[in-house]
Amino acid sequence: MAKELKELTPRSVSYSQWYQDLVIKADMAENSAVRGCMVIKPYGYAIWEKMQRQLDDMFKETGHVNAYFPLFIPKSFLSKEAEHVEGFAKECAVVTHYRLKTNHDGTGVVVDPEAKLEEELIVRPTSETIIWNTYRNWVQSYRDLPILCNQWANVVRWEMRTRLFLRTAEFLWQEGHTAHATQAEAEAEARKMQEVYADFAENFMAMPVIKGVKSESERFAGAIDTYTIEAMMQDGKALQAGTSHFLGQNFAKAFDVKFIDKEGKSDYVWATSWGVSTRLIGALIMSHSDDNGLVLPPKLAPYQVVIVPIYKTQEQLNAISEKVAGIMAKLKALGISVKYDDADNKKPGWKFAEYELKGVPVRLAMGGRDMENNTIEVMRRDTLEKETVSCDNIELYVKDLLDAIQANIYKKAFDYRTAHTITVDSYDEFKEKIEEGGFILAHWDGTPETEEKIKNETKATIRCIPLHGDTTPGTCMVTGKPSKQRVLFARAY
Known part of the structure; x- marks a missing residue:
């Protein structure tokens, strides 16, 4: 019976099936009756609670406080920031009615057509819009800034192809939303939270990460800059393990959030948002576990x-x-x-x-x-x-x-990443090596056209422009045009 309990598909046979087997057999989560959603079982939730408790302490040590904002967002709010709505429009769940009634033939309940909402409500995919509409009432002068709020919540992003913890229609997360008097303060906040996430990933999850900035096409919808931490899983694929966004004044302008500065002048506030989710449990599993089961830090x-x-x-x-x-x-x-x-x-x-x-x-x-x-x-x-x-x-x-x-698990993951990270200079070599998995550092000319070509032809994306990488200028592996530095490519979850 003990053998039957542990019987997992070996990673070498099917990494995907091994992961699915492990989540189920280790009693962490299961698929629910609601398509695309999961039930997080007590053992899986206990891991999330540990993560949550540690991260919450780290947020509070950096001056943040917790709040809670509504699950529902008026549809009109999403229309106020064009890039933001475009980024999430295809993933939104929409509430159109507020009441059911008994079917006339007694077979159950139906939506009451008389109970149609005047304005549809979106089940939050993320909370920037509802929060910035709220912040408008909280901010009048520089004395009201900064606002350093975080919320622990659930969000819905409609997914049809799901995988437990990694991609589900509903998931748990935290989302920080901060407001600042100056651009410098907001940019510093975004970078600070990237450091907090990296600290957590490496010192608690025992998962080494690369810190970087996303390319323009990979940024969060509505952001000026997205700072990311990228981790390598045991199949050589990348997993985005946390992001922090410098939002500039985009949301403040969309929701008219102004303040009077120390000189008596009116200006729009500067914003950030940042978050990690239960996807980190998937990262934890895939970073360390083996054919015998979970290996937990x-x-x-x-x-x-x-x-x-x-x-x-x-x-x-x-x-x-x-x-x-x-x-x-x-x-x-x-x-x-x-x-x-x-x-x-x-x-x-x-x-x-x-x-x-x-x-x-x-x-x-x-x-x-x-x-x-x-x-x-x-x-x-x-x-x-x-x-x-x-x-x-x-x-x-x-x-x-x-x-x-704890130290050995980190070292093993770090050594694996090192052994599966290479530098290439030609596109032919890139196309050959990307099939083997792992991280590739290569020159890119900085254009979205070249980035899209690489993605379409190889399924690899720019995971980040590393903050502490090789900054030696070179030439793009695809076009031969000048390149400021090497960027990190990988196939990803």
């Missing part, structure tokens, strides 16, 4: 340690449980989350397989002989290595081990 694991007793009699279990209680108290005193699984409806072998599948970073097992010898078996999930150690100071041993696992 300790800092985001729902529980970092699981302890499994191995016993023959109730008396033996009682003795082990008493010993384990002391160990658990010491672990918890160090802030380590721990679960003791003494349930008698599954054998230890099943439990070992289940916790390996679920990616619990450290598993401890104690049997009768361990009791006699004052020892405990320790297994680390990242390498599957086992050893038997003394129970004396076990809490310090485990603490150091969790730190080592």
Whole structure:
């Protein structure tokens, strides 16, 4: 049964099917009765809660506060910023009526034609419009600025081809929306939040990222600049793991949000928005997991340690449980989350397989002989290595081990990215190498026409113009025209 529990399609056979199998078998999420939507199950949601808690702390440390804005947006609001509405128009869910009634033949309910809304409401795909309409009432002078708001919410972007966590019609996220008195302040805010996301990705998700700026065609709809962090998954594809947008005065002008500055002059405020979503759970899975199941970084694991007793009699279990209680108290005193699984409806072998599948970073097992010898078996999930150690100071041993696992998972992902990142100078070589996956650094002439040609012919997109990359000028691999620096290309999720 333990083998059946863990049976996953190997990554080498079908990476896509491996991912789907893993999300389902690790009990993280499942498809719902609503087409394109998912149910996030308790274990998957526990990971999201860990992410949410850490990010929320980081936002508050940088001066942001939480608020909540309506789910529904009047259709007319989306018409006020032309580029924004064009970017989201094809993904919007629209509410047209506000009431149902019983069908005349008694077969159920139908939409009441008499209950048509005067103006249709859009289920929010993102909240810039409703928030900037609100900010108009909050801002009169420079003393009211900056506004540094974030909201944790759900959004709807109508998707027909979905994949759990990575692309669903409804998903959970946070979206920050800030208002500033100067362009410099707003640009600094957008870059600061990119740094916050990169810090979270690397130090908590153990996922190395490349920081950069999006090309014009890849920017958020309505933005002047979009700052991004890009991560590489184990199949060599890129995943956009977080974006921060400098919106200029576009939304302030669209919604007439002005302020009186220190000199008594009237001006439009400057804006940013930034967000990450439950897509990060997909990134976490694909960055680290293996053919045995999830591999979770300790800092985001729902529980970092699981302890499994191995016993023959109730008396033996009682003795082990008493010993384990002391160990658990010491672990918890160090802030380590721990679960003791003494349930008698599954054998230890099943439990070992289940916790390996679920990616619990450290598993401890104690049997009768361990009791006699004052020892405990320790297994680390990242390498599957086992050893038997003394129970004396076990809490310090485990603490150091969790730190080592966090560092090792990051290093493994970093080394993989390094090994699958190359530099090319010719378009022929680019077309050959992109088939192998990975990141390619190449020169581009900066035109949307060349960018579109590359996308159409190779399915690769410019993931970003790296902020800390090779800035040596060169010539475009496609046209031979001058290029300011190499940009990052990849196929992407």
